[in-house]
Amino acid sequence: MQLTKKYKIHPTEIQKNMLWELSNACTYLYNIALSERKDTWKNDKKSISYTKQQNDLPQIKKEYPIIEILYSKTCQMVLRKLDTNYKSFFGIHKNGDKKARPPKFRSCKYFFTITYNQSGFKVIGNIIKFSHKINNDDLIIDIEQDISNLKIKQIEIFNEDKKGNGDFFVTITYEPEINVPFVQNNHFQAIDLGITKTITAINDKGKFFEINNPRYDLYWDSKIGAVQSRRDHCKKYSKKWHRLNKTIRTMVSKKNNQIKDWQHKTTKKMLENTKANTIIVGKLSVKNMGNSKNKTLNRSTQNNGYLSRFIEFLTYKAELIGKQVVKIDESYTSKTCY
Template identity: 25%
Template sequence: MQITFQFRLYPTPEQEQQLHRTLDLCRKLYNRAKEWRDTAYNQEGKTVTYAMQQNELPAFKKEFPAYKEVHSQVLQDCLRRLDDAYQRFFRGEAGFPHYKSTERYLSFTYPQPGAVSKTFAHDGFVYLPKIGFVRMHAHRPFDRTIVTQINVKRYADGWMANIGVKTEAAEAGQTVETAVGIDVGLSTFAALSDETKVDNPRHLRRAERRLKRAQRRLSRKQRGSRNRQKAKRKVARMHQKVARQRKDFLHKQSYRIVMSHDLIAVEKLKVKNMIRNRRLSKSISDAGWRKFITYLSYKAERQGKRFVQVPAHGTSQTCVCGADVPKTLAVRLHECEGCGLVQDRDIVSAKVILQRALKIAA
């Protein structure tokens, strides 16, 4: 199974210069290669392929010795990206590829780091060929994994490594001893069928409020002013910090749930409704849930647990006894006249989700 982990990098000043230089050289190669394709086509009606461009790399390096500082796999990946952009265009999935400005070209990739270095990551360092051992905040161990790709990306507040790994999934468990249903909601982050709730942590809610205020302040600044530029950078940094905190929260919660249950059940999220809803706060929480569900599913697979998604239809309008209990969003309490169950509506939903999942699993 393929997973990508993200780690913050702490390059030395020299390494950081090297990172910037690599990114810039890659971007220029991308733009040159695009220019070559376009002129060949416009002037001679010829199609330039990825293979043709790759074959020119050695000669290109001779002409521009600066490119010897960049690992050849990274340069190949650059051409590959351009090729992908054209392929997407030919298939009608995207517009015509653009030239890339420094704001639009933000990362470079080692597509097969295993082949270039056996000593990949140890003691909080990651080995980036031609750049060296870069200090990294490694918050997850790399046991039972094979590194398949390293992508180095520039953000407003620093550099991150996106490390793709292949893990051997654990043997799928045969018996289900403890099962849990999860209902994701708006008022609390999630309700569980074991009658517990997971709330958004207070520091995260505060950070999100601060971000919203900063965004409002930014929108009041005059366009093109220096103050606006400054505020924009600040908002970008805050945004990334919040996104990272949220991700961390989602990882911790999904890990905790997967480790304490053999079967994990969730609702399928309705994609259509989510796209239709343009309210910012809503779209943020939707993105959070989708991530949460992804984390749950891959963690479950890795641990040999079962992960079941049930159709979302009517889970909040029925009771565990099977009776219909219609209620609007404003009604927080579930009261069933059939069996007399009185409970928080989200908890009841989680129980219904679990019931449905057990039926599917059996």
């Protein structure tokens, strides 16, 4: 099991320029690899594998000096992202979704997430020093917590705004130490997830409880809609337009943080207050829910990512305390979502 910690960072102007140089190099490499795939398919009707493009990296770096500033693992993760996007496209298309479109070229005006997988960085206390230089300058990032004791697998640097106008963040992916093994105690708790009542649970003794959804989305969506209406009446990219757009981003961020905070607290409380070591939940097809009969509620679920993320939180928190979450198929059970 791997967990992720997210930290907000405050880079200097010099560091921001360095990050943007890395981002542009990642975008450039992504587009080069995508162009090669498209041209090969167009001319020879053949597909190019990730392995082939990875093996070509030394030659690509010689031909395009802009890519030389990237660490080798970062280059590999860029190619891996492109390969994953293609596999996702083919998988969706194979499953009958003819509206699926292949990966597109990326613009340098968008910040490309910079990934360091397993190597390319050194952690000293709360300082992360990356192993390569940019314009002879070291890239050093200071975060707010000592992470030297973590078994770090991957570090990502990204910007919360698509165009890089938001705050910068670092995510640390690590393997936690699990000291509590799972022991089957023959106590079970089944959970049904919905919208107005996020959780309806019953245990093997027949006792049940319900937890209502506070619906932070309904509170914030009306406020966000009002500001969006004001923004849409402004001249695009004017000072007032930018100010209102920043307000919208702040409100959306607050809404998402409140929902996530509630889910964290609720899943923790549920696991701490049950004797059951096995939690049973139904498998969800969030994408298909939007096409079902009850579109209003189900699309609300899809748009806010309530249910899938709730199960993810429940699963990893259960593993940490020696419990397990089992997903079962809900075929031929109730189709109503409350």
